[in-house]
Amino acid sequence: MTDAEGAARDPGLQPERTALSWRRTIMSIIVADIFIWRGWFHALTHERASPPGTMGGVFDAGHSSHVIALGVCAMAACLTTIILVACAVSRIRVLHSGVERLDQAADIAASALTLRTASAAIVALAVAAICAIALGM
Template sequence: MTPPPVRDPGLQPERTSLAWRRTLLAALVSAYFIWRAATSAWARHGGRIDIEVIGLGTAAAVATAAATIITACALHRTKTLHRTPGAPHGVLTRTTAAATLALAGAITAAIVLSH
């Protein structure tokens, strides 16, 4: 029997790493704009706390937490990708997906509240 051929990953790990970085950049930019909307609403209301400020502040906190989780996952995935190419662990994929959904929810809430 002949041994199976050694898999040459080629540029696939680099492309995957770049995709994770683009996702991270989008998460960070989204979180920044939500924080900006929250601080603008607070200033627009003269420092008075109302439902718009609370909602945007909550969306900003969720976006920041999601961006932080995505950052950690992207850094971990990039580090492990160059050592052992292949599919990421299920926990990493589920964690990133959950953080991305939370970020999408925060973005939606910020859009609705910013009218």
């Protein structure tokens, strides 16, 4: 395969760029997860003043709706991160296995299921982050 100037194209660059892009995306998602989980743990430990020598409210029953909502946001963030990591790993594997056959675009194109799953997970993570911010992480 050649470009407009006639130089040979290096088929190894596309999978490498995609892998680096997915790694940056996953790192950004993990940072968002850490902030959401930090907000939830902070709300758990500071929900009510506890007597000295106790766990600080982490294992107490009867949490407020604020703490429960932040917990739901934290769990949603964790689940979406796991889903996105799985999509990234599968996509990187497909690209690296298809480097020799890069001219056959149908073989290495992302499946519709992968695209829909990743898109839904990103939207769900954004909603969880916005809800956590609104709840006052």
